[in-house]
Amino acid sequence: MTLSLTDIARQTRQSARQLALLPTAAKNEALEAIARTLETAAPDILAANAADCEAALAENIAKPLYDRLKLSPTKLTAAIHGVRDVAKLPDPIGAVQIHRELDTGLILKRLTCPLGVVGVIFEARPDAVIQIASLAIKSGNGVILKGGKEATRSCTELVKAIRTALAQTQVPPDAVQLLTTREEIIELLALDKYVDLIIPRGSNAFVRFVMDNTRIPVLGHADGIxxxxxxxxxxxxxxxxxxxxxxxxxxxxxxxxxxxxxxxxxxxxxxxxxxxxxxxxxxxxxxxxxxxxxxxxxxxxxxxxxxxxxxxxxxxxxxxxxxxxxxxxxxxxxxxxxxxxxxxxxxxxxxxxxxxxxxxxxxxxxxxxxxxADGFRYGFGAEVGISTAKMPPRGPVGLEGLVTYKYQLVGDGHIVATYAGSDAKPFTHRDLGM
Missing domain, CATH: 3.40.309.10 (Aldehyde Dehydrogenase; Chain A, domain 2)
Incomplete structure (x- = not known):
């Protein structure tokens, strides 16, 4: 049975919730499995890319797009190396940013956590699949990918290899999904119940189109002048x-x-x-x-x-x-x-x-x-995109762009009334060690 895009997004969110709970070692093992499987599948991936390139040339693709589409053995090897670099990075999840006693027995923490599900729509650049998927897994996020139509064969082989690798690990394969039709873009942009961030990577007109047609937060840049x-x-x-x-x-x-x-x-x-x-x-x-x-x-x-x-x-x-x-x-x-x-x-x-x-x-x-100006060159392992917005994340966006935080407050029967009124008890507001 063919799943609807809503069903796919629901699966991705459920898988992301499982992924968010995994320890660092499990995520790193998944990344190494992806790197090994991509190496094994390299002939099939390069053959699919060659077919994409041949079809693109027949349709007189613009040279800049063709350059991005072509996945040489060297470029594929570099992308696989980037997966292993991501595995070496510190886990961005669970970091304690604030650890504060509000009063005796009432402890506040602010901890980093995944966003949830990220939708990434990108141009004819198949190596982006590898970069984005590896960063998503390391940061505990599910990802729904939509590549340019010129790269459909390449992206399909890449995601097939990634999901095959994940099936051997604790990371659910449904944490990484691929869309293949243009019509699915509009559907994806409407799934604000299941998708937490959209990252468009393409022309100025396309980025503007995405921003104008979704209620989901958008991270991206329109021009590179x-x-x-x-x-x-x-x-x-x-x-x-x-x-x-x-x-x-x-x-x-x-x-x-x-x-x-x-x-x-x-x-x-x-x-x-x-x-x-x-x-x-x-x-x-x-x-x-x-x-x-x-x-x-x-x-x-x-x-x-x-x-x-x-x-x-x-x-x-x-x-x-x-x-x-x-x-x-x-x-x-x-x-x-x-x-x-x-x-x-x-x-x-x-x-x-x-x-x-x-x-x-x-x-x-x-x-x-x-x-x-590149996430790999900055030591981020890879990047999900580049943001020119004033608010962070800004510039090449690596793991930090896929992370948010939550406040955890633990008490022992504490109530606000104790700290209000004429006899209000003062807060201690004492910072504790991280």
């Missing part, structure tokens, strides 16, 4: 290497730089060298009038306009603007940035401090590539 500012005191060799890496190491990623800001004093020395290396990597350059005046004699550089400053290319395209000061760079970033990741290259500590303090983004970097 990242900037790199080359200050007047930057070391040119360092600046060129960081620029090339930030743009070309993986241009489809949301933390790839889209706009390069260059101080006018260093632009004549920096830009030709940077342009040479960028175009050698196949990058299309778009510049303002000042940058084109410097580069157009030797390089092909198209005119940039207002739309370029507002665009997340996720491709080998880079817009360039020359600014006359650090303040102008910061102003541009705070005007056009999406709050994702912004970086400065400078040897001036004062300028770096001003940039790090005044730029409004989840990640602000000094003398390093924007591509470091």
């Amino acid at each position: 990242c900037h790199l500012y080359i200050d007047k005191t930057a070391d040119i060799a360092k600046a060129v290497a960081i620029t090339v890496d930030s743009k070309t190491q993986y241009p489809a990623a949301c933390n790839a730089v889209e706009t390069l800001l260059v101080h006018q004093e260093i632009a004549p020395a920096f830009l030709p060298t940077a342009a040479q290396q960028l175009q050698a990597k196949g990058v299309e350059l778009r510049g303002d009038e000042a940058s084109r005046a410097i580069l157009s004699r030797e390089f092909t550089i198209n005119a940039a306009n207002e739309v370029d400053w507002e665009t997340e290319y996720t491709d080998l395209i880079l817009s360039i603007k020359i600014v006359d000061s650090l303040d102008a760079a910061i102003d541009h970033i705070n005007t056009y940035g999406s709050g994702h990741t912004e970086a400065i290259v400078t040897e001036d500590a004062t300028a770096a401090t001003a940039f790090l303090g005044q730029v409004d983004a989840a990640g602000v970097y000094h003398n390093c590539s924007t591509r470091f």
